Amino acid sequence: xxxxxxxxxxxxxxxxxxxxxxxxxxxGAPRTDRVQPSVARTADPAARSRWxxxxxxxxxVGGCWYLSGPFDGGKGRKGVGLEGGSADSKAVxxxxxxxxxxxxxxxx
Amino acid sequence: MKSKPPAADPRRAEFEALYERHGREVWALxxxxxxxxxxxxxxxxxxxxxxxxxxEAGAEDLQNPRAWLLRVARNLAEDYAKSAFRRNGxxxxxxLNGVRSRDPQPLxxxxxxxxxxxxxxxxxxxxxxxxxxxTLRYALDYDAAQIAExxxxxxxxxxxxxxxxxxxxxxxxxxxxxxxxx
Numbered sequence: 001x002x003x004x005x006x007x008x009x010x011x012x013x014x015x016x017x018x019x020x021x022x023x024x025x026x027x028g029a030p031r032t033d034r035v036q037p038s039v040a041r042t043a044d045p046a047a048r049s050r051w052x053x054x055x056x057x058x059x060x061v062g063g064c065w066y067l068s069g070p071f072d073g074g075k076g077r078k079g080v081g082l083e084g085g086s087a088d089s090k091a092v093x094x095x096x097x098x099x100x101x102x103x104x105x106x107x108x
Numbered sequence: 109m110k111s112k113p114p115a116a117d118p119r120r121a122e123f124e125a126l127y128e129r130h131g132r133e134v135w136a137l138x139x140x141x142x143x144x145x146x147x148x149x150x151x152x153x154x155x156x157x158x159x160x161x162x163x164e165a166g167a168e169d170l171q172n173p174r175a176w177l178l179r180v181a182r183n184l185a186e187d188y189a190k191s192a193f194r195r196n197g198x199x200x201x202x203x204l205n206g207v208r209s210r211d212p213q214p215l216x217x218x219x220x221x222x223x224x225x226x227x228x229x230x231x232x233x234x235x236x237x238x239x240x241x242x243t244l245r246y247a248l249d250y251d252a253a254q255i256a257e258x259x260x261x262x263x264x265x266x267x268x269x270x271x272x273x274x275x276x277x278x279x280x281x282x283x284x285x286x287x288x289x290x
Contacts (some may be wrong), residue, residue: 009244010278013286018247019146023135029127030153032120032160035200 119163124151127156130174132257134181141185143228151188155181178258181286226286230277238273245270 005013134155155177160172163246164204170176237259244258246252252266259266 004282005278006280007274010274010281013223013227013281014246014274016276017224020224020241021139022132022247023149026132027149027153029124029131030157030160032157051183083153093265 123156123160123163126173126177127161130177131156132248133174133244135244136178137178137240137258138185138188139247140179140243141182141236142188143232147188148185151181151184154184226281226284227236227245227277230280230284234273234276234282238269238276240278241266241270242273247273 131152135152138155141143142148154162158180159170159177162176185262207249216232231242234242239257244255248254250258252263252270255266255270256263
């Protein structure tokens with residue numbers, strides 16, 4: 001038959017038990033750098049993406065504009081436009097007026 | 109006591125001071141709920157991380173961070189039951205007859221481990237409120253006044269409940285034949 005433990009024995013039992021359960025050494029405070037949001041993130045988490053999108057659109061528009069040739073003052077590149085091709089050019093009219101040409105091209 | 113988060117480093121310092129001051133109490137209440145030291149530590153640390161997030165979110169100042177932490181830890185301890193069940197079935201896996209399976213005991217510690225297992229199972233049969241008292245009393249060496257402060261009850265009630273809990277425990281341990289730890 002087991003004797004009923006005294007108060008001191010119960011104290012000692014429980015003390016031993018709980019002391020053994022208690023984490024030793026007591027760990028430090030949990031790290032907070034993983035959960036610390038930066039100032040930029042709190043201000044606008046999508047700001048970076050927006051800047052990247054704006055830059056992409058700017059490059060696209062600029063590229064199209066460049067390829068369409070407006071950088072020479074709106075006149076177009078040589079050999080591509082209608083430069084020197086006006087209908088009142090004397091050289092053209094003279095050539096058209098020669099007798100061997102029978103067509104009525106250029107005649108009023 | 110007022111908790112006000114200023115700039116980053118002072119805030120971290122205040123956080124560590126709070127952890128140093130109240131971390132063990134938070135652990136003790138979580139432990140009293142589950143009788144699992146590792147789970148209690150996880151719960152305690154999570155409670156403190158939530159305090160940090162609370163500060164970071166710019167929420168209102170906490171007038172009593174200690175009470176806030178203890179309340180969060182209690183809620184987390186309740187949630188732990190659900191998460192442990194969801195992850196692992198009906199029994200938390202780290203516990204085997206009261207002996208933490210992560211720390212295998214050598215043969216010469218078996219008697220001690222058995223005695224602890226008996227105490228643990230006996231403690232589990234006590235009402236949760238009694239386990240709170242006993243954990244604060246024996247794990248942290250708190251006196252009745254300190255326990256009363258943590259639990260928000262008066263010191264006389266602590267004396268009475270402690271005495272009753274000890275008596276109940278002694279009866280059960282006697283019936284099991286556990287009267288000393290080798």
